[in-house]
Every structure is written in structure tokens, then in C-alpha cells.
Amino acid sequence: MAKYLISFPAAAMNVPEEEFSEVSEASHAVIREAKSAGIYVFGGGINEGVAPLMVAADATVTNETYPQTKEFSGGFCVMELPSHEAAIEWASKLAKSCRCPQELREFHYDPQS
Numbered sequence: 001m002a003k004y005l006i007s008f009p010a011a012a013m014n015v016p017e018e019e020f021s022e023v024s025e026a027s028h029a030v031i032r033e034a035k036s037a038g039i040y041v042f043g044g045g046i047n048e049g050v051a052p053l054m055v056a057a058d059a060t061v062t063n064e065t066y067p068q069t070k071e072f073s074g075g076f077c078v079m080e081l082p083s084h085e086a087a088i089e090w091a092s093k094l095a096k097s098c099r100c101p102q103e104l105r106e107f108h109y110d111p112q113s
Contacts, residue, residue: 004087007076010048012100026097027075034079034090038092041076059111078107 015023050071052065065072066110077094079089084106091102 001082002084002087002109003078003092005076005078005090005105005107006087006094006102007105008074008098008100008102010070010075011071012045012074013098015099023097023099027094029089030093030097031077033093034077039079039081039090041078041080041093043075045075046073047085050106063091 013023031040031043052069053061054062054064054066056062075098079087079090081090086102086105091104095102
């Protein structure tokens with residue numbers, strides 16, 4: 001089984017405020033289903049209230065990010081799934097519940113991690 005990252009940027013979730021609780025419940029229902037199926041690894045949303053830091057190999061800390069992740073936001077989850085097709089199914093469930101497209105990426109298998 002492979003692990004998959006399913007995610008979306010905050011800006012992709014364009015939901016009217018009065019519908020947000022309905023979307024939240026729908027997405028939480030998908031997560032509960034994944035947990036019940038034993039495929040949920042972890043997930044959550046990026047806390048945009050906490051600034052990202054760059055931590056160097058010498059432990060130097062700076063208030064910056066890699067340029068390509070400057071606007072990293074939104075929600076994500078990691079699921080362990082038996083196939084790429086199953087990953088597409090779960091990404092589709094999350095896309096429907098969140099009302100926005102989901103990006104799907106497969107983690108490289110590393111037996112040491």
C-alpha cells in the first residue's frame with residue numbers, strides 16, 4: 001500500500017459563509033469514513049496565523065520560506081491506500097465534500113521512514 005497526499009489551497013475553497021458548516025460536516029464525514037476504513041494516516045489545515053520559518057542545517061532560523069511555497073495554505077490529509085485508483089476515489093470524495101478540486105500526490109516508498 002502507498003501513502004497519498006490529498007490537498008487543496010485555501011483560495012480554492014470558494015464557499016459562501018452560510019454554507020461553510022455544511023461543507024465542514026461533509027468533509028469531516030469523509031474523514032470519519034476513512035478512519036473507519038483504517039486508511040487515514042493524518043491530516044489537518046495549515047494554521048495561517050502562525051508564520052512559517054526556514055530552519056537551516058546549522059539550526060539557524062529565519063522568517064522566510066521556499067519561494068514556491070510562499071502561499072502554502074489550505075487543508076490536507078494523508079491516506080494509505082491499495083492503489084492509485086483508490087486514491088483517486090478518495091480524492092474525489094474529498095473534492096465533492098469540500099466543493100473544490102483536490103491535488104493528489106503519491107509519497108515515494110521508503111522502508112526506513
